[in-house]
Amino acid sequence: GEDVEQSLFLSVxxxxxxxxxxxxxxxxxxxxxxxxxxxGAGLQLLTYIFSNMDMKQDQRLTVLLNKKDKHLSLRIxxxxxxxxxxxxxAESWGSGGYNKLIFGAGTRLAVHP
Amino acid sequence: xxxxxxTPKYLVxxxxxxxxxxxxxxxxxxxxxxxxxxxxxxxKIMFSYNNKExxxxxxxxxxxxxxxxxxxxxxxxxxxxxxxxxxxYFCASSPEGSGELFFGEGSRLTVL
Numbered sequence: 001g002e003d004v005e006q007s008l009f010l011s012v013x014x015x016x017x018x019x020x021x022x023x024x025x026x027x028x029x030x031x032x033x034x035x036x037x038x039x040g041a042g043l044q045l046l047t048y049i050f051s052n053m054d055m056k057q058d059q060r061l062t063v064l065l066n067k068k069d070k071h072l073s074l075r076i077x078x079x080x081x082x083x084x085x086x087x088x089x090a091e092s093w094g095s096g097g098y099n100k101l102i103f104g105a106g107t108r109l110a111v112h113p
Numbered sequence: 114x115x116x117x118x119x120t121p122k123y124l125v126x127x128x129x130x131x132x133x134x135x136x137x138x139x140x141x142x143x144x145x146x147x148x149x150x151x152x153x154x155x156x157k158i159m160f161s162y163n164n165k166e167x168x169x170x171x172x173x174x175x176x177x178x179x180x181x182x183x184x185x186x187x188x189x190x191x192x193x194x195x196x197x198x199x200x201x202y203f204c205a206s207s208p209e210g211s212g213e214l215f216f217g218e219g220s221r222l223t224v225l
Contacts, residue, residue, distance in 0.1 A: 031212050033212055033213075035214075037154075040218070040219075041218055041219075042117070042203055042205070042216030042217050042218050042219055043156070043203070043205075043214070043216045044216070045213050045214065045215075048212065048213070086154055088156065090212070092212045099210065099212060100146075100158050100161060100169050101158070101212055101214060102158075103155075103156040103157075105153065105154065105155050106154045106155075106156070108154075
């Protein structure tokens with residue numbers, strides 16, 4: 001069935017790296033996504049990875065994909081207080097061009113001095 | 114210019130009432146969505162429309178009825194509101210077939 005799992009909380013010190021983990025279910029997902037939600041706002045696409053890639057780097061963000069274990073992670077280098085938010089992993093379900101995104105429960109990242 | 118705008122942002126109402134939330138996008142996208150986010154931040158898709166046509170209808174009570182007068186608008190009408198309908202409802206849009214969704218700021222519905 002459709003199920004994306006994430007740990008709910010992560011607390012890191014400013015300047016350290018953060019690693020947010022996710023497991024998903026649909027091995028046929030073409031893309032996997034990371035969205036960020038700041039307080040009182042909607043979700044914003046942070047980054048995504050194509051399923052035939054193992055890694056994608058985008059400035060401070062590194063996405064790692066292990067297709068065999070259906071495991072996705074997001075690493076944020078040099079974490080700043082502005083990175084405090086909820087991070088959602090999402091996979092795409094469906095066919096025929098009409099896909100729906102299934103989101104995990106979100107990981108709340110708290111960055112402290 | 115707000116890309117995806119929803120109104121109202123906050124809605125407080127009594128059980129049994131009927132209410133609507135409106136959504137408009139100016140991105141020229143073909144696909145629009147309604148998602149429900151509960152108090153634990155869990156986000157679940159409710160409906161999706163592509164060019165005014167319903168393409169995804171999850172297991173949502175019949176009291177929820179979406180309407181898309183044109184591809185830039187997707188409204189959500191809820192009849193006979195219940196306590197469990199209290200949530201933040203997010204509208205989103207995307208190019209057809211894309212997983213890059215653009216979300217509105219959400220409409221927080223509180224049912225008393």
